[in-house]
């Protein structure tokens with residue numbers, strides 16, 4: 001049977017533009033379904049760079065103005081892979097043009113913008129998703145399965161960290177191509193929106209609502225040269241962010257992110273302690289889930305390291321890859337996300353996280369920054 005075309009218009013050709021395009025190219029081979037992805041158009045402001053990206057990755061055409069891209073009748077879905085300050089405007093325009101939208105995280109600069117985006121996609125009734133891709137690393141998906149099966153029992157603690165070290169140099173500039181993450185005008189926030197957003201998304205998915213938070217942020221390098229103005233300017237993002245919180249289920253949250261943890265490149269870790277079971281995961285060892293099951297027989301009870309690579313349905317997504325024991329990588333999480341998004345189209349069960357789901361994370365981020373500023377506990381607003 002002929003497959004339905006899913007014609008993608010990609011905005012941005014950076015890190016995520018490449019990660020998503022790689023996923024679009026893999027999905028039909030490893031997760032064949034009703035749809036065939038067509039790489040229809042790549043959009044960037046510079047025509048030569050857009051063309052080079054299109055040629056390398058196989059896009060049929062280019063655009064230099066994203067507004068033209070979202071209006072094109074030969075595009076079914078718009079993929080937003082640009083700095084955070086552009087997400088809302090692009091997503092709202094794409095929704096009004098009736099396109100499916102796959103938007104990078106964080107959803108928006110803040111919750112107010114996020115609400116506008118949710119309203120736009122829900123009014124237009126267009127399929128929508130945010131790329132919180134860590135959900136789809138098989139070991140993380142397996143953790144979700146264990147939690148949903150009730151194996152942890154009552155949860156007491158949820159601990160998560162996302163550590164990097166690339167901004168320690170005080171002469172590193174802020175702003176512009178490649179360094180927009182250090183510029184609050186483009187990024188919205190620092191490590192909270194960039195790194196903690198992932199930890200919060202996973203936590204809400206696993207453990208439900210966070211009711212209240214108490215946060216602390218720090219800026220270690222107070223001024224940096226700005227690439228766009230050429231002047232020394234105050235650093236307005238958070239370099240580090242720590243917060244405590246209380247989940248609606250009564251468990252306690254303990255989160256940390258920084259770009260000043262010398263030696264750590266992208267160490268996302270979580271550990272959840274329940275009455276009957278604890279589980280832990282580390283992005284640097286992404287195919288392993290650490291499990292301590294108190295119900296195990298006493299003499300063999302202990303932490304076990306499960307290599308989540310079996311091709312049985314027990315290990316999410318793995319049946320579609322290689323033979324048991326062979327690991328897949330970071331890139332596959334995006335392939336899984338596209339596969340789930342395509343499977344969700346028309347099924348009445350959209351792939352998560354939708355814009356509405358991602359707004360929950362945005363509300364936690366707003367509460368964290370508000371708490372750090374006011375040095376008070378804050379209640380997380382309801383979506």
Ligand SMILES: NC(=O)c1ccc[n+]([C@@H]2O[C@H](COP(=O)([O-])OP(=O)(O)OC[C@H]3O[C@@H](n4cnc5c(N)ncnc54)[C@H](O)[C@@H]3O)[C@@H](O)[C@H]2O)c1
Nearest residue numbers: 012013014015016044045081082083084104105106131178
């Ligand atoms: N899911 C994840 O794990 C993950 C990882 C990295 C980044 N992100 C998110 O992805 C988004 C992009 O990040 P990145 O690392 O790919 O950034 P990047 O700097 O590598 O790429 C950004 C791209 O946006 C383009 N761009 C900027 N303004 C534009 C405009 N007006 N019109 C068209 N193109 C424009 C740039 O030319 C560049 O190609 C951000 O929202 C970021 O938070 C998510």
